[in-house]
Amino acid sequence: MSARLREIRVRDFDIKHTFESAQPLTFYADYDYADGVLTYPCGKGMITAFFSGDSKNCSISAEPEAHAEIAHRLRLDDNMQRIYRSIGTDRFVRATIGKYRGMRLTLNEPWVTTVCFIISQFNNVKRITMITHNILNTFGTPITYEGVSAGKAFPSCEELLKVPEKKFGECGAGFRAKYLVQAADFCAHNLDLEKLEGRSYCSIKEQLMEIPGVGDKVADCIALMGYGKLEAFPIDVWVKRTLENLYFRGNAKKISDLHEFAEEKFGRYAGYAQQYLFHSSRINKDRLSKHFVQR
DNA sequence: ACCCAGGCGGGCG
DNA sequence: CGCCCGCATGGG
Numbered sequence: 001m002s003a004r005l006r007e008i009r010v011r012d013f014d015i016k017h018t019f020e021s022a023q024p025l026t027f028y029a030d031y032d033y034a035d036g037v038l039t040y041p042c043g044k045g046m047i048t049a050f051f052s053g054d055s056k057n058c059s060i061s062a063e064p065e066a067h068a069e070i071a072h073r074l075r076l077d078d079n080m081q082r083i084y085r086s087i088g089t090d091r092f093v094r095a096t097i098g099k100y101r102g103m104r105l106t107l108n109e110p111w112v113t114t115v116c117f118i119i120s121q122f123n124n125v126k127r128i129t130m131i132t133h134n135i136l137n138t139f140g141t142p143i144t145y146e147g148v149s150a151g152k153a154f155p156s157c158e159e160l161l162k163v164p165e166k167k168f169g170e171c172g173a174g175f176r177a178k179y180l181v182q183a184a185d186f187c188a189h190n191l192d193l194e195k196l197e198g199r200s201y202c203s204i205k206e207q208l209m210e211i212p213g214v215g216d217k218v219a220d221c222i223a224l225m226g227y228g229k230l231e232a233f234p235i236d237v238w239v240k241r242t243l244e245n246l247y248f249r250g251n252a253k254k255i256s257d258l259h260e261f262a263e264e265k266f267g268r269y270a271g272y273a274q275q276y277l278f279h280s281s282r283i284n285k286d287r288l289s290k291h292f293v294q295r
Numbered sequence: 296a297c298c299c300a301g302g303c304g305g306g307c308g
Numbered sequence: 309c310g311c312c313c314g315c316a317t318g319g320g
Contacts, residue, residue, distance in 0.1 A: 022301065117301075117302095118302095118303095120300090120301050120302085121300095121301080121302040121303060122299095122300065122301095122302050122303080123300055123301080123302090124299080124300040124301085125300080125301075126300095127300080128300090128301080175303095176303095179303080179304095212303090212304085213302090213303070213304090214303085215302060215303050215304080216302085216303090217301070217302060217303090218301085218302070218303080221301070234301070235301095236300095236301035236302080237299090237300075237301075237302085238300095238301070239301080278301070282301080
């Protein structure tokens with residue numbers, strides 16, 4: 001099998017930073033740090049990719065048939081030099097980019113993204129990952145490779161339609177179990193997520209917010225990581241605090257005002273700025289932005 | 296014991 | 309509109 005592997009070389013790609021940055025892929029995939037192997041379900045099969053090198057010159061090996069899928073999922077065609085130049089509007093953002101250089105946004109299936117971010121609300125990353133894995137392993141369809149069991153395919157909304165609220169509760173979903181039931185029903189009967197593909201950011205976000213359990217923040221996450229709308233700027237507790245610390249002297253601001261600020265400051269790649277600010281804030285428990293402002 | 300986590304829906308003024 | 313509250317669950 002390894003004889004069939006072919007290599008992709010990418011600049012400014014760091015699998016570790018990407019895999020630690022709490023995106024849907026990192027909730028349903030597995031990454032072996034020791035061996036540099038990423039595996040995740042895609043459609044009715046499993047994708048495997050081998051990583052080596054560093055974020056300056058990253059090398060990804062995979063079967064040729066998987067190359068297009070991997071490039072799509074990991075956004076390998078993003079021009080990071082251009083994006084970094086565009087969002088690097090002050091010393092703090094540039095320092096954060098320097099520290100986590102190579103972290104990419106990922107592009108995930110809209111329904112999977114919707115499930116992940118409904119689970120994410122008022123929750124922490126470790127538990128989000130656990131619940132997502134439980135849902136995948138409990139309700140996913142087994143995938144076999146050359147006759148051997150290889151993993152599970154993420155359940156579609158039609159498949160989750162048959163799942164009672166209690167079962168989601170047993171996966172650890174807590175009060176979000178009700179939202180998962182309602183969202184599956186809504187996306188199976190009232191809103192075809194596939195049909196939103198190609199529409200504008202505003203149109204997509206507006207439609208997504210019709211889904212029960214999806215509000216302003218989760219809709220932005222789905223627009224960004226499920227539809228690739230890079231201007232989307234999800235504002236969670238970490239990003240809110242960081243923006244307030246850095247740019248408003250620690251004063252509380254309304255979400256709507258912060259959206260306006262971010263659009264003005266970061267522009268069409270605001271989603272990337274958000275991912276770097278979020279990751280830095282979360283990993284460092286927000287100490288950096290406080291420290292930065294004090295000097 | 297208390298606080299927090301990639302928020303949202305509903306109820307109230 | 310804006311504001312406030314409850315919401316399950318587990319870890320620090």
